[in-house]
Amino acid sequence: MNNIKEIVVVSGKGGTGKTSVVGALASLLTNRVAADCDVDAANLHMILNPVVIEEKAFIGGKKATIDLSRCTGCGTCREVCRFQAISEGYVVDHRQCEGCGACYFLCPAGVVDFSSSYAGSCYICRDKYSAPLVYAELLPGEENSGKLVAMVRNEARSLAEKSGTPLVIVDGPPGIGCPVISSMTGVHVAVVVTEPTISGVHDLERIIDLAQFFKCKTAVVVNKGDVNPDYCKRIEEYSTTKGCTFLGVIPYEPRITEAQIRATTILDVAPDSPTSEIIRVIHKKLLTILEEL
Amino acid sequence: MPVRVWDAGREEEAGWAEGPSGLLKNASALSVEKDRPTREVLPASSKNVRSAEPRWYGRRQDRSMNIVIASGKGGTGKTTIAVNLAYFLARSGQVVQYLDCDVEEPNGHLFLKPRIESQVSATVMVPTIVEKKCNFCGECSTKCQYNALVSLPGIPPLVFPGLCHGCGLCIHVCPENAIAEDKRKIGRLEKGVGLENISCVHGVLNVGEAMAVPLIRKVKDCGLDNCVHIIDAPPGTACPLVATIGDADLAIMVTEPTPFGLHDLSIAVSVAEKLSIPLGLVINRDTNHFPPLERYIEKHSLDVFTRIPEDRRIAEHYSKGDIIISALPEYTSRIHDLVSSMERVSGTTIIGGAV
Numbered sequence: 216m217n218n219i220k221e222i223v224v225v226s227g228k229g230g231t232g233k234t235s236v237v238g239a240l241a242s243l244l245t246n247r248v249a250a251d252c253d254v255d256a257a258n259l260h261m262i263l264n265p266v267v268i269e270e271k272a273f274i275g276g277k278k279a280t281i282d283l284s285r286c287t288g289c290g291t292c293r294e295v296c297r298f299q300a301i302s303e304g305y306v307v308d309h310r311q312c313e314g315c316g317a318c319y320f321l322c323p324a325g326v327v328d329f330s331s332s333y334a335g336s337c338y339i340c341r342d343k344y345s346a347p348l349v350y351a352e353l354l355p356g357e358e359n360s361g362k363l364v365a366m367v368r369n370e371a372r373s374l375a376e377k378s379g380t381p382l383v384i385v386d387g388p389p390g391i392g393c394p395v396i397s398s399m400t401g402v403h404v405a406v407v408v409t410e411p412t413i414s415g416v417h418d419l420e421r422i423i424d425l426a427q428f429f430k431c432k433t434a435v436v437v438n439k440g441d442v443n444p445d446y447c448k449r450i451e452e453y454s455t456t457k458g459c460t461f462l463g464v465i466p467y468e469p470r471i472t473e474a475q476i477r478a479t480t481i482l483d484v485a486p487d488s489p490t491s492e493i494i495r496v497i498h499k500k501l502l503t504i505l506e507e508l
Numbered sequence: 509m510p511v512r513v514w515d516a517g518r519e520e521e522a523g524w525a526e527g528p529s530g531l532l533k534n535a536s537a538l539s540v541e542k543d544r545p546t547r548e549v550l551p552a553s554s555k556n557v558r559s560a561e562p563r564w565y566g567r568r569q570d571r572s573m574n575i576v577i578a579s580g581k582g583g584t585g586k587t588t589i590a591v592n593l594a595y596f597l598a599r600s601g602q603v604v605q606y607l608d609c610d611v612e613e614p615n616g617h618l619f620l621k622p623r624i625e626s627q628v629s630a631t632v633m634v635p636t637i638v639e640k641k642c643n644f645c646g647e648c649s650t651k652c653q654y655n656a657l658v659s660l661p662g663i664p665p666l667v668f669p670g671l672c673h674g675c676g677l678c679i680h681v682c683p684e685n686a687i688a689e690d691k692r693k694i695g696r697l698e699k700g701v702g703l704e705n706i707s708c709v710h711g712v713l714n715v716g717e718a719m720a721v722p723l724i725r726k727v728k729d730c731g732l733d734n735c736v737h738i739i740d741a742p743p744g745t746a747c748p749l750v751a752t753i754g755d756a757d758l759a760i761m762v763t764e765p766t767p768f769g770l771h772d773l774s775i776a777v778s779v780a781e782k783l784s785i786p787l788g789l790v791i792n793r794d795t796n797h798f799p800p801l802e803r804y805i806e807k808h809s810l811d812v813f814t815r816i817p818e819d820r821r822i823a824e825h826y827s828k829g830d831i832i833i834s835a836l837p838e839y840t841s842r843i844h845d846l847v848s849s850m851e852r853v854s855g856t857t858i859i860g861g862a863v
């Protein structure tokens with residue numbers, strides 16, 4: 216367990232091409248377990264093309280339901296619910312319900328049911344490089360409290376332990392909220408994939424702060440670098456002053472879409488393209504970072 | 509609890525009641541006038557129309573409209589569409605408010621460039637234990653659903669504020685009345701007036717803070733009466749999206765013709781359908797023909813509001829924080845198409861109709 220290293224690839228802002236980069240790196244890193252923690256919009260399996268070996272149910276948070284036939288209409292539950300989830304007719308709106316249990320514990324008549332239900336699945340797979348992949352799918356609109364992310368990471372780690380694999384590479388969710396926090400806690404290296412745009416720069420600062428909050432070693436990759444070379448430079452300077460390793464600049468690659476459509480990585484579609492070159496360089500640099508840990 | 513209240517008087521002062529002043533004089537340069545859609549309500553005709561009756565007045569007292577721009581997958585151009593739509597509507601004389609609910613990474617203000625007039629801390633409640641009164645019974649920690657309280661023998665429970673949802677249950681269950689409450693800051697709200705007098709509100713979640721949903725609710729609480737709210741939704745398809753889209757009158761899903769785009773779109777569409785929100789699509793970077801997306805659209809009888817081609821100049825202007833229809837006026841007609849389609853689907857007029 217102690218020797219397993221975890222790399223998480225994050226982006227802050229969505230759509231920077233993070234998953235395509237993870238897919239390409241995963242194809243180069245042969246001795247690894249891949250984990251897709253972007254559970255409400257999982258995409259990595261669409262590149263790694265896995266065979267599912269095992270499906271595990273994810274049980275979500277609890278929600279309250281009032282048994283109207285026995286409810287006395289005393290109104291206690293509506294008073295204590297801070298999330299305006301209970302209607303005047305004492306029907307719980309599950310979209311609003313935070314699952315805090317206040318109505319359940321405080322209903323004098325004891326007519327509130329408080330239970331959890333199936334909220335998604337976690338898949339343990341073997342991908343097309345015959346390496347393990349773990350990914351999950353949350354049911355649409357379910358609460359993404361980070362618990363499913365934690366489940367994916369735990370499954371990935373235990374696969375790595377069982378098979379003696381030294382490395383887990385995690386495709387992280389966008390943003391900086393609970394799923395991201397859950398995917399970052401305790402990892403060794405955070406690779407931030409950003410883009411040279413005003414939004415990309417803005418979000419980069421926040422995601423680097425988050426990574427440093429968790430004390431992970433942070434490295435930065437700029438994707439679509441030629442769209443705005445000026446911002447690209449600024450990102451490189453900013454990352455260095457923040458003490459991050461700058462891994463490189465990937466040019467805008469129109470064939471990325473083709474790779475997605477063919478369900479594979481850019482390395483397979485255009486092995487000689489500048490993009491593939493740089494990804495191989497980034498792969499080498501990452502290995503060096505891992506050795507130095 | 510906003511420090512500053514937008515009152516009608518101030519709106520009048522800012523010229524909002526009469527529609528945008530100042531820059532409107534240059535509107536011809538943008539050819540908004542000639543692009544202006546007709547005022548009459550288009551007939552609800554095809555199967556594509558998801559909601560024929562105007563829902564616009566139903567859910568709220570005032571006459572405002574909530575238009576949510578969502579995407580499922582991040583980076584499909586959601587913010588680009590949202591800011592350009594807001595800008596177009598404001599230029600056409602509509603009173604527009606931009607509510608950025610992407611509190612983890614708010615970006616709309618980088619384009620609409622509001623001058624920030626007020627900054628308000630956003631807080632949630634968190635318990636504090638009155639140690640003198642506590643008898644270490646552990647009631648509170650066994651009932652808390654989020655493990656935010658941990659009891660150890662012989663000492664008052666420890667509070668983990670980052671895990672607390674502020675539900676107040678522990679206060680109710682404590683037999684000794686030993687729990688009080690305090691405010692905890694989770695982020696801030698920033699408000700200001702941006703380009704074309706668009707009133708802008710965005711929430712900024714503190715780094716390391718997990719509670720996005722309470723902040724999203726606070727951003728939405730800042731909605732002004734009697735105007736069009738352009739709401740930039742967070743990426744993803746889980747609870748933050750539900751919190752944002754729950755009371756929308758119309759959802760615009762921005763997608764791109766790629767396998768990832770389609771996969772995430774289909775999840776976001778099913779969220780909107782579950783909540784019975786009328787919706788339409790914007791297909792961005794629409795260059796390569798991607799048959800699975802077209803098949804999906806047909807199978808689900810979805811409405812495509814507009815398509816934006818792949819254009820490197822859009823990416824370059826976006827990277828600098830420009831409004832696309834201002835920098836590349838030829839795209840104004842695409843946003844015009846979007847507005848016309850929105851009017852058709854919502855069965856109501858948006859430009860000039862609301863106020």
Ligand code: SF4
Nearest residue numbers: 296312313315316318
């Ligand atoms: S569980 Fe909590 S949030 Fe849900 S209805 Fe009951 S009191 Fe409200």
Ligand code: SF4
Nearest residue numbers: 286287289290292322
């Ligand atoms: S507290 Fe219980 S009995 Fe009272 S209104 Fe609510 S559900 Fe009904």
Ligand code: SF4
Nearest residue numbers: 652672673675676678
């Ligand atoms: S307020 Fe609710 S979530 Fe917070 S500690 Fe008390 S019971 Fe737990």
Ligand code: SF4
Nearest residue numbers: 642643645646648682
């Ligand atoms: S319920 Fe009240 S008395 Fe009991 S441990 Fe909690 S704070 Fe102390």
